[in-house]
Amino acid sequence: MASPLRLALIAHDEKKDDMVAFARAHADFLAGCDLVATGTTGQRIVDACPELKVRRLKSGPLGGDQQIGALIAESAIDALIFFVDPLTPMPHDVDVKALMRLAIVYDIPLALNHATAELLIGKLRQP
Numbered sequence: 403m404a405s406p407l408r409l410a411l412i413a414h415d416e417k418k419d420d421m422v423a424f425a426r427a428h429a430d431f432l433a434g435c436d437l438v439a440t441g442t443t444g445q446r447i448v449d450a451c452p453e454l455k456v457r458r459l460k461s462g463p464l465g466g467d468q469q470i471g472a473l474i475a476e477s478a479i480d481a482l483i484f485f486v487d488p489l490t491p492m493p494h495d496v497d498v499k500a501l502m503r504l505a506i507v508y509d510i511p512l513a514l515n516h517a518t519a520e521l522l523i524g525k526l527r528q529p
Contacts, residue, residue: 407526408480410470411439411447412462412501414492417485418443420516422450424483428523429454438473440466467497471504481511481526483519 409432413421425432425447437456439447444458460466473479482505492498505512513519 406434406436408436408438408478410473410479410482410484411437411443411456412467412470412482413443413485414462414487414490415442416487416490418446421483421485422446424485424516424519425451425454431523431527438470438479440470462497463492463494465497467494467501471497471501474501474504474508474510477508479510481513481522483513483522485516485519486514 411421411425421443429451432451432454437447437454438444439456439458441458441461441464444456447454448456448458459469470479470482474482482501484501486498502512502514511522513522
């Protein structure tokens with residue numbers, strides 16, 4: 403039996419509602435994944451989808467983005483869905499850039515908006 407897909411979920415504040423809606427729409431698939439998320443995003447997902455088990459790390463600005471980056475570097479994440487808000491300045495922008503850089507360096511699938519997340523999940527659902 404294959405091990406479950408290890409999927410990281412992150413959303414900036416203005417995109418958390420979108421991430422919750424995405425998780426609800428794909429809860430059947432996500433239930434079979436090993437999910438990890440930054441703190442607030444993870445809590446919002448669990449509140450909306452109590453059937454999902456989500457390992458919550460620190461919030462992004464408090465180190466959660468770096469924690470997920472470390473998991474990527476340790477080959478403990480297979481794919482990353484990160485709903486980025488490009489219109490709001492982020493005080494921890496350097497952490498966000500470092501996380502994206504690690505996803506690129508380690509060649510893991512990275513979806514940065516709803517459209518690419520749908521494509522990624524569609525591909526991952528295929529046998």
